Amino acid sequence: xxxxxxxxxRRLGESLGVYVADTRSAIAxxxxxxxxxxxxxxxxxxxxxxxRLAEVARIAPRTLARRRKEGRLQPVESERVFRLGALxxxxxxxxxxxxxxxxxxxxxxxxxxxxxxxxxxxxEVGAREVEDLLGRLEHGVFS
Numbered sequence: 001x002x003x004x005x006x007x008x009x010r011r012l013g014e015s016l017g018v019y020v021a022d023t024r025s026a027i028a029x030x031x032x033x034x035x036x037x038x039x040x041x042x043x044x045x046x047x048x049x050x051x052r053l054a055e056v057a058r059i060a061p062r063t064l065a066r067r068r069k070e071g072r073l074q075p076v077e078s079e080r081v082f083r084l085g086a087l088x089x090x091x092x093x094x095x096x097x098x099x100x101x102x103x104x105x106x107x108x109x110x111x112x113x114x115x116x117x118x119x120x121x122x123x124e125v126g127a128r129e130v131e132d133l134l135g136r137l138e139h140g141v142f143s
Contacts, residue, residue, distance in 0.1 A: 015045035015092075016085040026082070034078040036067050042085045047102050048118070056122050057081050083127050087117070090131065094138045109133070 013020050013029075016038040020026040039057075043050040054064045057080035059073075067073050073081060091101035105118045111133055112120040121127040 013082065013085060013089075015042050015088050016082065017041040018082070018085075030078045030082055031075050033072040033075050034081060036071055036073060038078075038085070039073065039081050042081065042088070045085075045098070046088055046105060046118075048105075052118075053081070053084060056118055057084060058122070083124070084118075084121060087121055087127060087130055087134075090134050091117070094134045 013026065016034065018029060018034060018038050020029055039050055039053060043053055046053070051061065051064070054061070057077060059067070059077050059080075063077075067077070088101060088105065091104055092098055095101050095104055106116050108114045108116050112129065117130045117133070121130045
């Protein structure tokens with residue numbers, strides 16, 4: 001999960017429709033499991049099919065169908081979805097607009113071995129690299 005500063009806290013979970021004040025609140029929320037509508041909200045925010053986001057978050061189609069019936073993601077699934085949402089929110093902050101962040105997440109990047117950030121963020125290690133890349137972009141470091 002990306003680090004948060006005082007300025008970022010207001011956005012933590014924004015694209016998911018899940019608002020938390022700090023890291024402790026986020027952890028507690030994730031341990032309960034996010035409502036399935038959080039994934040739907042992220043899908044809308046990123047303009048990316050829900051099935052595609054579930055694939056990146058490693059939620060199998062049949063599992064996703066069960067979660068829809070249950071109305072809630074499991075904690076591990078919630079954490080993966082939250083990670084994607086936090087990265088997207090960070091990209092919106094860095095790039096300045098939602099459409100730019102959407103395009104950036106889909107564009108293969110040399111700095112990510114020719115993969116789009118969405119695909120690279122499939123794992124925690126990859127997500128950290130995407131976060132580092134956003135930090136370099138924010139500070140004008142050519143990547």
